[in-house]
Amino acid sequence: MLKSPLLPRFGDLVDAILDDVLTQGLTLDRAYARHFSGIELKPQEQARIALVTGDLLRRLSLYCNLSGIQVRQAAKNVWPLLHSWHAFHKIDMPNHPSLDRFNEEAFRRRLTEAKKNPVLMDGCPSWLEKLGAEQLGDAWPAERAALAWMPKRYLRVNSLKCTKAQLQAQLNKEHVSTIPVEGVDSALQVTSDSALFRTKAFADGWFEQQDAGSQLVAAALDVKPGMKVIDACAGAGGKTLHISALMEGKGRLLAMDVEEWKLENLKQRARRAGAHNVETRLITSSKTVKRLKESADRVLLDVPCSGLGVLKRNPDAKWRDTAERLPILMALQEEILQRYSQMTKIGGILVYATCSILPSENRQQVDKFLAANEHFRLLDDHNVSPSQTGFDGFYMARLERIS
Template sequence: MLNSPLSASSNELVINILAMVLSEGKPLDRAYSQHFSGLKLVPAEQARITTVTGDILRRLNLYCFLADIKPEEMERLGSKLLNVWHLFHELELPKMQYSLPVDPDDLVARIEQAKTNPVLWDGCPEWLDTMGREQLGASWEKERAALNRPPKRFLRVNGLKVSRDELVQKLATEFVSTQVVDSVDSALEVTSDSALFRTNSFKEGLFEQQDAGSQRVAAALDAKPGMRVIDACAGAGGKTLHIAAQMQGKGRLLAMDVEQWKLDNLKERARRNGAHNIETRLIVGSKTIKRLKLTADRVLLDVPCSGLGVLKRNPDAKWRDTADRLPVLMELQKHILSSYSRMVKVGGIVVYATCSIFPCENRGQVDAFLAENPNFRLLEDETISPADTGFDGFYLAKLERIQE
């Protein structure tokens, strides 16, 4: 966290970003992009702004309760919330041109009251807490607490260009401190406040910023050089690039998505990574999938999901999304698993994955699929717990096709 208050201009930026997210419904990453564009902020100050904004969104209901304001009042009353945030973290009050005062005695009383409500203290909306208890039972409380903590920074070493030990040493010469993640062969944890994307190591394609839990998903695919592999929900391609490194650039790797702009971004990243065996293909309808029936050795289905395992990294989602969205997502997951799994050949493996920790999106979907598809069997599955690992939360299931 910070060791000094934000400047007046940085406080104003935080308030404007929060107002855009909470009043206009913009995703946090787009709000950052819009407000930082054109500004000549030093990396350290930009990091301070994102630290404060992220922390406020992770525990928005708590800070709003302490400031006695509503989220939709952010544009008008945001200065009071920023003052409360600074006092809560035992920092001096920031200097702002227009600043609403905070009653210290009232704040102390509200903090003590909030401590008696663990759901509020953990920054969890009621709808999410209800769902979490239904899905995870007694283990939900530790996951709920883990999801309000700041995310760690992890890198995936690009094995096409460098070894993990070599990257550690090279980053050290660029004043980036890292440590090995024992449970994930390709991962490094960044332990310094460094501007990663300004390093020569990044420009040379030696690493990608990717959560260690996410790296375990692609690793489970166990893609080998010379295989035919399909990443059917590739997005911007973080896992696709990981698979390319597994394949040592040999074989055919088909990255597919329903949005062309994501595939265009992937092409740029692939060039920087030296991943030359990646081919992109836009999914324009069911025929795109049917033409690939029984052709792949490996298929990754990183399906659209609630994102409830990555809330510490995307905290705005829990204030924008509701329980009503989940059934729609689950129908889409069911469709993708049923349809896209047809692309894998006999003896091949499908990895079904989400960035959720709720069984209804995970093992529940897999069990329902297996009940209707006896030509597949479950090899193994895993839920990556934020509470137990310190990573983001993910689920993966390895399914083998045993007959046509």
């Protein structure tokens, strides 16, 4: 957390980023890229701006309430939100002309009332509170609170290039402090405020930044060197690169996606990581999948989902049309699971995964698939709970093709 006030020029940058997200509909990462690319900022300055922007979005409804404005007015009233943010965290106020309009007495009164409302204190919009309570019941309040936390920074050690001890030693030389993560062998938690992507260790491909919970997904595949493995919804390839490392770079690893630019990004990352067994293939039609019928020892389906397990990292999703999109996403998940599962050979394992904590996207989808496909059986499944682990939220189910 900041110990000194945000400089006015950085506050203006937060204002511009939030306008892009809340008014223009840009995702937070794209808004960061748009504004950070055009100006020269030190890594620490970028980190300060991202810290404030991220926390404002994680609990936007709270800071709006404390400022006496409606959420729909937030994009036009960012400086009042910033003053409330500083007051809430007991940080000296930025020197900005709008400070004259900040009413400390009204702020204190609103804060006293807000503390009686846990939903508001967690910055949870009404649609998400309804959905979470319906699907998770008594477990929801703890998850709701955890999703309002600031995310920790985790790395995945690239075992194709180094060991965990070697990476820690190299990062320590570059003034990056890390600690091991219990229960996730490939993970390190970054405990210092350091510019990770300017390190020699990153340039040399020794690590990827990846949530510790996300690292459990590739591990669930139980791959072995020499196997044929398909990552059928590879995206930019974070899990693909992890799978390659687990395969020790041996065997055939096919990364597939419907968006070519993501696969181009993956190719660059694979070269840096030394993941030479990665092949990419664009899914252009249903024939792309049919040609691979019963060909793979392992198939990963990291399907498109609501992303409600990763709200700490993508807080802008709280203020999008996620509730309306959920049925569309669930229909897509069902279609992908049905069609892409055919690539698994008899005796092979399929892993269905999401970054959601909703049963409707997770176990209920698996149960529906198994009821319609007797040639698969459930081996096990696992929920990664943000409240219990401190990680992002994930789900993974391991299915074996038996006939």
